[in-house]
Amino acid sequence: xxxxxxxxxxxxxxxxxxxxxxxxxxxxxxxxxxxxxxxxxxxxxxxxxxxxxxxxxxxxxxxxxxxxxxxxxxxxxxxxxxxxxxxxxxxxxxxxxxxxxxxxxxxxxxxxxxxxxxxxxxxxxxxxxxxxxxxxxxxxxxxxxxxxxxxxxxxxxxxxxxxxxxxxxxxxxxxxxxxxxxxxxxxxxxxxxxxxxxxxxxxxxxxxxxxxxxxxxxxxxxxxxxxxxxxxxxxxxxxxxxxxxxxxxxxxxxxxxxxxxxxxxxxxxxxxxxxxxxxxxxxxxxxxxxxxxxxxxxxxxxxxxxxxxxxxxxxxxxxxxxxxxxxxxxxxxxxxxxxxxxxxxxxxxxxxxxxxxxxxxxxxxxxxxxxxxxxxxxxxxxxxxxxxxxxxxxxxxxxxxxxxxxxxxxxxxxxxxxxxxxxxxxxxxxxxxxxxxxxxxxxxxxxxxxxxxxxxxxxxxxxxxxxxxxxxxxxxxxxxxxxxxxxxxxxxx
Amino acid sequence: xxxxxxxxxxxxxxxxxxxxxxxxxxxxxxxxxxxxxxxxxxxxxxxxxxxxxxxxxxxxxxxxxxxxxxxxxxxxxxxxxxxxxxxxxxxxxxxxxxxxxxxxxxxxxxxxxxxxxxxxxxxxxxxxxxxxxxxxxxxxxxxxxxxxxxxxxxxxxxxxxxxxxxxxxxxxxxxxxxxxxxxxxxxxxxxxxxxxxxxxxxxxxxxxxxxxxxxxxxxxxxxxxxxxxxxxxxxxxxxxxxxxxxxxxxxxxxxxxxxxxxxxxxxxxxxxxxxxxxxxxxxxxxxxxxxxxxxxxxxxxxxxxxxxxxxxxxxxxxxxxxxxxxxxxxxxxxxxxxxxxxxxxxxxxxxxxxxxxxxxxxxxxxxxxxxxxxxxxxxxxxxxxxxxxxxxxxxxxxxxxxxxxxxxxxxxxxxxxxxxxxxxxxxxxxxxxxxxxxxxxxxxxxxxxxxxxxxxxxxxxxxxxxxxxxxxxxxxxxxxxxxxxxxxxx
Numbered sequence: 005x006x007x008x009x010x011x012x013x014x015x016x017x018x019x020x021x022x023x024x025x026x027x028x029x030x031x032x033x034x035x036x037x038x039x040x041x042x043x044x045x046x047x048x049x050x051x052x053x054x055x056x057x058x059x060x061x062x063x064x065x066x067x068x069x070x071x072x073x074x075x076x077x078x079x080x081x082x083x084x085x086x087x088x089x090x091x092x093x094x095x096x097x098x099x100x101x102x103x104x105x106x107x108x109x110x111x112x113x114x115x116x117x118x119x120x121x122x123x124x125x126x127x128x129x130x131x132x133x134x135x136x137x138x139x140x141x142x143x144x145x146x147x148x149x150x151x152x153x154x155x156x157x158x159x160x161x162x163x164x165x166x167x168x169x170x171x172x173x174x175x176x177x178x179x180x181x182x183x184x185x186x187x188x189x190x191x192x193x194x195x196x197x198x199x200x201x202x203x204x205x206x207x208x209x210x211x212x213x214x215x216x217x218x219x220x221x222x223x224x225x226x227x228x229x230x231x232x233x234x235x236x237x238x239x240x241x242x243x244x245x246x247x248x249x250x251x252x253x254x255x256x257x258x259x260x261x262x263x264x265x266x267x268x269x270x271x272x273x274x275x276x277x278x279x280x281x282x283x284x285x286x287x288x289x290x291x292x293x294x295x296x297x298x299x300x301x302x303x304x305x306x307x308x309x310x311x312x313x314x315x316x317x318x319x320x321x322x323x324x325x326x327x328x329x330x331x332x333x334x335x336x337x338x339x340x341x342x343x344x345x346x347x348x349x350x351x352x353x354x355x356x357x358x359x360x361x362x363x364x365x366x367x368x369x370x371x372x373x374x375x376x377x378x379x380x381x382x383x384x385x386x387x388x389x390x391x392x393x394x395x396x397x398x399x400x401x402x403x404x405x406x407x408x409x410x411x412x413x414x415x416x417x418x419x420x421x422x423x424x425x426x427x428x429x430x431x432x433x434x435x436x437x438x439x440x441x442x443x444x445x446x447x448x449x450x451x452x453x454x455x456x457x458x459x460x461x462x463x464x465x466x467x468x469x470x471x472x473x474x475x476x477x478x479x480x481x482x483x484x485x486x487x488x489x490x491x492x493x494x495x496x497x
Numbered sequence: 498x499x500x501x502x503x504x505x506x507x508x509x510x511x512x513x514x515x516x517x518x519x520x521x522x523x524x525x526x527x528x529x530x531x532x533x534x535x536x537x538x539x540x541x542x543x544x545x546x547x548x549x550x551x552x553x554x555x556x557x558x559x560x561x562x563x564x565x566x567x568x569x570x571x572x573x574x575x576x577x578x579x580x581x582x583x584x585x586x587x588x589x590x591x592x593x594x595x596x597x598x599x600x601x602x603x604x605x606x607x608x609x610x611x612x613x614x615x616x617x618x619x620x621x622x623x624x625x626x627x628x629x630x631x632x633x634x635x636x637x638x639x640x641x642x643x644x645x646x647x648x649x650x651x652x653x654x655x656x657x658x659x660x661x662x663x664x665x666x667x668x669x670x671x672x673x674x675x676x677x678x679x680x681x682x683x684x685x686x687x688x689x690x691x692x693x694x695x696x697x698x699x700x701x702x703x704x705x706x707x708x709x710x711x712x713x714x715x716x717x718x719x720x721x722x723x724x725x726x727x728x729x730x731x732x733x734x735x736x737x738x739x740x741x742x743x744x745x746x747x748x749x750x751x752x753x754x755x756x757x758x759x760x761x762x763x764x765x766x767x768x769x770x771x772x773x774x775x776x777x778x779x780x781x782x783x784x785x786x787x788x789x790x791x792x793x794x795x796x797x798x799x800x801x802x803x804x805x806x807x808x809x810x811x812x813x814x815x816x817x818x819x820x821x822x823x824x825x826x827x828x829x830x831x832x833x834x835x836x837x838x839x840x841x842x843x844x845x846x847x848x849x850x851x852x853x854x855x856x857x858x859x860x861x862x863x864x865x866x867x868x869x870x871x872x873x874x875x876x877x878x879x880x881x882x883x884x885x886x887x888x889x890x891x892x893x894x895x896x897x898x899x900x901x902x903x904x905x906x907x908x909x910x911x912x913x914x915x916x917x918x919x920x921x922x923x924x925x926x927x928x929x930x931x932x933x934x935x936x937x938x939x940x941x942x943x944x945x946x947x948x949x950x951x952x953x954x955x956x957x958x959x960x961x962x963x964x965x966x967x968x969x970x971x972x973x974x975x976x977x978x979x980x981x982x983x984x985x986x987x
Contacts (some may be wrong), residue, residue: 070971071971075897075900075974075976137896144886147886148886155936171926181899181918182911185896189900189903409922
């Protein structure tokens with residue numbers, strides 16, 4: 005059993021174990037077991053980066069065995085520079101989520117922890133799958149735990165949000181399923197993603213495949229105009245659910261563009277790049293303005309996520325190395341930053357049971373240590389140099405300017421909007437005089453909360469100050485991808 | 498005469514009568530002797546079919562009246578397993594409602610006998626014989642709860658409409674006989690292949706045959722009986738109607754339309770496409786509006802059969818039968834996956850219901866996750882399987898059908914695949930609603946579900962099977978494919 009299989013199945017095994025043994029009267033043990041499971045699952049992913057060969061664009065840590073002979077489906081795993089960081093990110097965020105839920109979740113603890121551990125394993129599976137059907141199975145299976153997490157532990161409108169989340173995503177993925185089967189047929193009976201990369205396809209077929217994948221991935225990213233499920237899901241989900249949604253699940257969609265849409269249908273991708281760029285810019289500009297007027301903190305961060313993901317898709321579809329690498333860096337940094345933002349909101353919500361910005365004011369006076377973290381993450385969210393948020397945005401803007409000055413200019417307005425909506429929220433929530441007695445009664449963060457925010461802060465700082473290890477791993481793979489996408493498939497024999 | 502071909506059926510017929518006799522001397526409230534004897538009979542019957550399936554040869558018996566081939570034996574084997582599971586789920590429920598009579602077991606055995614006869618039929622009259630043995634037993638079973646108005650109404654409806662459908666089928670078959678001069682399926686196939694037969698008569702016959710089959714499959718617009726019968730019949734009987742007979746319906750579709758009338762595929766495939774799309778549409782849309790669980794599952798069945806019909810319609814594309822094996826084996830796999838999941842859903846409904854409290858409304862499942870998390874977990878697996886979410890077996894069934902449609906490389910079938918997945922998206926809504934009721938809603942009652950007679954264990958095994966046949970679906974798919982390929986080769 006290879007390293008990637010362990011990374012996938014270990015958290016799932018722990019999750020199943022928790023579901024099987026957990027009851028309401030042994031919540032302490034359950035929490036302990038969940039933490040042990042999450043930490044071990046994270047530790048086993050570390051060798052992936054230590055033993056990763058930066059000079060190769062090939063899949064590494066490959067495992068391959070037949071799975072469904074009838075359709076020639078293989079249990080084929082492997083990571084390259086595009087995906088390896090996401091495996092670590094997923095396992096890391098799961099540890100944080102378990103810690104974040106420690107005292108907060110008191111009902112059905114075992115099911116909560118079990119669902120997150122299983123979800124973690126499934127998401128790692130999405131990033132590791134080198135077989136189209138295996139990818140789809142992991143991609144779809146993540147819906148089940150997330151649906152239950154939103155619906156069981158969510159807020160007042162959780163049922164609506166859970167259904168919307170599930171049905172929106174399913175609608176997109178079903179079209180992708182047809183595209184996968186179509187490619188299976190066209191490639192003469194193979195579900196290998198690598199074989200599809202080499203498959204010559206005429207333009208009309210490429211366009212169909214491209215739009216089928218677009219349906220699945222644009223919902224997941226989410227891109228304007230199919231983003232409306234995200235604010236609902238974020239607002240209603242419990243803190244852990246929001247963190248995982250923002251930090252990892254959105255990346256599944258963006259990763260899909262890298263792994264499927266662009267290399268399999270490069271000509272269609274270039275043909276419709278204008279559309280993708282336009283949608284991305286709408287996400288950056290329009291959604292940025294929408295974020296500005298939100299009353300609910302979670303909604304604000306949700307819209308900010310959509311704007312940031314718009315940056316990611318923009319980076320992909322300007323087809324240069326700087327843009328693509330920047331977009332991937334942005335995905336990783338957004339994983340840390342948005343996760344941290346939602347955790348901060350969770351910390352406040354646990355104390356005040358309100359997410360309305362107007363319910364707060366002057367939190368800095370009563371929670372100074374917490375405010376330091378919150379302001380730091382807010383700065384990272386608006387892309388302050390020295391934080392993780394800056395690196396990716398800067399690379400994408402540079403790439404965009406290389407591609408077309410005006411697109412670069414429009415994209416860079418995100419720095420203005422991002423600062424506007426984030427800092428305005430910071431000002432209203434944290435600064436000023438103490439607004440009311442509830443805020444006066446707030447207690448500062450305890451050791452557990454301090455620990456999880458500190459770990460994330462270190463990660464954000466590290467990526468901001470010294471991103472080289474991150475970009476080194478992906479450079480060769482990105483270069484290979486950009487070269488592949490630049491080569492037309494129409495002239496292939 | 499080659500009697501060996503019919504050993505399993507002869508065994509079953511003899512023992513069905515023996516079970517009836519044994520039950521006369523049974524004074525046990527729980528009817529343990531009858532129950533275990535019946536289970537043993539069916540188990541031996543299943544083993545006999547499995548042995549013959551593994552021999553793998555195709556042979557004819559009774560002067561060509563019956564055929565023995567891997568497909569027939571495999572389907573009969575699955576049907577026997579389904580009946581065993583059905584009986585195990587049914588016993589506690591029937592017992593607590595004073596319905597546990599000896600007739601239930603004998604009639605169930607006759608249902609299985611009818612199914613088995615249909616699976617190995619090689620002659621129009623044998624098909625009809627099997628169909629009537631099965632149907633008449635089922636009519637009687639639906640009326641088992643004879644002091645209950647809904648059940649009586651359902652039985653009447655089922656009987657009248659069922660008789661009408663049998664009439665359709667018989668009329669169509671007689672027309673085929675008139676045109677081809679034979680009742681034997683291979684002779685009919687040869688006669689059609691000569692191309693010298695009046696096409697009008699043949700097509701006229703096919704229309705009636707398809708209408709009869711569509712009734713048995715419960716496809717729109719011949720679906721009217723399905724919701725009423727599912728709701729009205731006692732749940733154990735609903736399961737007996739909903740599970741094993743699907744194998745028989747599939748078997749006679751293959752025997753009549755593929756082995757007998759493949760030459761007319763262009764005609765019946767068109768009808769199948771219309772039936773399939775309307776079943777998908779009406780089944781999925783009507784299921785959304787249901788509050789009664791059994792009625793909802795009835796409409797869900799209609800929609801699921803739409804998928805089977807779609808796969809059956811993709812066998813012959815522009816006169817080419819290359820994709821036939823692929824299409825029919827994916828339909829067969831779909832039926833197997835569907836029956837496996839249906840057994841679990843109805844079994845779980847019976848498990849949750851108690852004397853004086855039928856869990857028939859969707860709302861009766863409210864908060865089940867808090868009362869009995871394991872039971873809710875298993876039901877969740879079934880619902881996601883029916884909705885076609887991986888990694889459950891239902892997803893792989895849908896995948897194999899979509900694969901069969903897309904690999905025809907014809908625009909029509911690719912469009913049909915898109916239509917099918919879009920309707921299954923609508924379908925996902927009502928399956929999700931059951932999950933929602935179980936997990937998100939507050940419980941209306943607090944007692945945990947009581948364990949009875951090992952049914953809980955069987956349900957857990959059923960849930961595990963739905964999950965594991967999904968994760969390791971290769972073997973089952975290969976089994977279906979081999980069976981179909983061998984059936985088509987002759």
